[in-house]
Amino acid sequence: xxxxxxxxxxxxxxxxxxxxxxxxxxxxxxxxxxxxxxxxxxxxxxxxxxxxxxxxxxxxxxxxxxxxxxxxxxxxxxxxxxxxxxxxxxxxxxxxxxxxxxxxxxxxxxxxxxxxxxxxxxxxxxxxxxxxxxxxxxxxxxxxxxx
Numbered sequence: 001x002x003x004x005x006x007x008x009x010x011x012x013x014x015x016x017x018x019x020x021x022x023x024x025x026x027x028x029x030x031x032x033x034x035x036x037x038x039x040x041x042x043x044x045x046x047x048x049x050x051x052x053x054x055x056x057x058x059x060x061x062x063x064x065x066x067x068x069x070x071x072x073x074x075x076x077x078x079x080x081x082x083x084x085x086x087x088x089x090x091x092x093x094x095x096x097x098x099x100x101x102x103x104x105x106x107x108x109x110x111x112x113x114x115x116x117x118x119x120x121x122x123x124x125x126x127x128x129x130x131x132x133x134x135x136x137x138x139x140x141x142x143x144x145x146x147x
Contacts, residue, residue: 005089005110009035009117009137011047016131019123026126027076035117035137037082043091044079047135072097087111089119115139 011033016024026049027033033047052074055063063071078101080094091106111118117137123130 005037005084005112005117006039007037008140009037010140011035012116012136012138014047014133014135016126016133018129018131027074033076034140035119037089041081041083042079043082045091046077047075049074084110115141 011027011031013029014025014027014031016026018024027047028049028051030050031047032050033045035043035045037043053067053070055067055071057063075097078091078093078096078098081092083090083092085107087109089108089110091108093101093104093106096102106121108119108121115138117139119135119137121133123132125131126133
């Protein structure tokens with residue numbers, strides 16, 4: 001049974017499917033991240049690959065060019081407003097690690113079944129190939145202790 005996407009979701013898996021049937025896991029087999037859909041019409045998404053390497057310097061804005069490239073390659077983040085359609089959600093992106101998405105609208109196919117949220121994309125360019133992304137999220141039901 002379909003449910004509202006409003007709430008907090010924890011990433012379970014991310015996979016990218018090629019037109020040739022290939023499947024890759026750009027965020028590894030154990031990605032970490034959250035997707036939050038607010039009742040106010042805003043959303044926020046952040047996903048990272050597990051086991052990322054820390055910067056050797058420990059400087060928040062530091063890091064070598066190679067460390068920064070590896071950090072960016074293993075992280076996805078964007079946020080803004082969202083709108084619902086029939087079987088779709090459109091992300092109206094205002095902030096993004098990937099600068100080309102700022103100011104764009106990214107449509108996702110959406111389905112919620114029980115405590116799982118399934119998002120997939122229309123084909124788009126990933127590593128110079130037309131591919132689709134498929135993400136599975138699980139609803140976060142625990143309430144953090146904020147004391």
